[in-house]
Amino acid sequence: MAKFLVIGSLESAEPNSQELLEYLAKEIADQGHHLINGCRNEMDRVMAKSVYERLMEKGIDPSKRITCYVSPNTPPVHEFGTILKSRCFNWDSLATPGLDIPETIQLADVVIVIGGTEGTKCAANWARIVRKPLLPLTIFGGSSAEIFEEELRDFDTKYSDHIDKSEYEILNQISSDLTKIAKDTRSYLKNKP
Numbered sequence: 001m002a003k004f005l006v007i008g009s010l011e012s013a014e015p016n017s018q019e020l021l022e023y024l025a026k027e028i029a030d031q032g033h034h035l036i037n038g039c040r041n042e043m044d045r046v047m048a049k050s051v052y053e054r055l056m057e058k059g060i061d062p063s064k065r066i067t068c069y070v071s072p073n074t075p076p077v078h079e080f081g082t083i084l085k086s087r088c089f090n091w092d093s094l095a096t097p098g099l100d101i102p103e104t105i106q107l108a109d110v111v112i113v114i115g116g117t118e119g120t121k122c123a124a125n126w127a128r129i130v131r132k133p134l135l136p137l138t139i140f141g142g143s144s145a146e147i148f149e150e151e152l153r154d155f156d157t158k159y160s161d162h163i164d165k166s167e168y169e170i171l172n173q174i175s176s177d178l179t180k181i182a183k184d185t186r187s188y189l190k191n192k193p
Contacts, residue, residue, distance in 0.1 A: 004028050005036040005108035006047050007123045008116035008144055016178050017115075017140060018046055023182035024112065025050030029058065029065070036108045037068040038123075039076040039083060043114065044068075048080035069103045101126055108132055112185070116143035124150075133159065138172045139181055148172055 006024065010017040025047050028035050035051045038044050048066055055062040066081025071090075076083050088100040105111070105126040113124060113136035120143040127134055134151050136144040148171060151158065155165055170184050 001032050001034055002109040003034040003036050003107055004110050004112060005038075005104050006043070006112045006114065007038065007104075008114040008120045008142065009041050009043050010115045010140060020114070020137075020139070020178040020182050021046045022050045023179060024185065026054050027182070027185075029054035029060075033065075035066045035081070036104050037066060037081065038102075038104050039068040039070040039078060040074065041077060045078040045080075048078050052080040067107070099129075101130055105130060105132060110135060112137065113144040113147050115140040116147075118143070120144070121147065133162075135171055135185070137181065137185065139174070139178070 006021075010021075021043065025035070029051050035047065037048045039048070048068060051066055052062045055065055062080065063082045068076065068078075068081050068083045069086040070076045070083060071088070072085055073089070084103070086103055088102045090100075102123075105123065108127070110133050111124070111127045113120060113134055124134055124136075124143070124147045134147060136148040136151065138145040138148045152165075152168070152172075155168060159165075159168055173181060173184065175181055
């Protein structure tokens with residue numbers, strides 16, 4: 001069982017973005033994986049809710065497969081799964097004494113990036129520090145598109161032992177069919193890098 005963290009944010013103007021999140025959530029639940037969640041924004045809420053509902057359909061206790069961490073100074077945006085208070089007080093800056101890494105990043109085996117802004121870039125940098133694979137889906141632009149380009153530049157040293165470059169580049173596909181993108185991403189959920 002792998003632990004997946006999905007980071008980023010989606011603007012409410014993004015058509016059908018929830019469809020992609022719901023499909024990824026279903027795959028995480030159906031493949032026996034664990035969702036790690038930041039409990040910070042609407043995307044976190046949709047992911048946790050979708051995994052929660054799928055696990056309930058399957059008769060599986062969601063508190064065993066959804067673990068959420070919330071910054072000590074921020075209220076949680078949802079109540080799905082087990083919600084814990086983070087020991088890291090500043091998730092939005094790498095300039096912290098002792099370089100405390102948020103638990104969401106520490107515990108994740110793989111970090112999926114969708115959309116996002118400056119906070120997403122910071123989270124990606126946390127993931128890089130602790131050498132977590134980043135899977136940036138570029139379809140919605142935002143930080144994930146920039147993160148994809150950075151990861152592709154370092155592909156040979158980071159990912160070439162696990163996956164072909166052409167397979168990784170699928171994360172950068174352009175399609176109006178979000179189900180196709182989600183299905184193509186499914187292979188990463190089955191065989192994490």
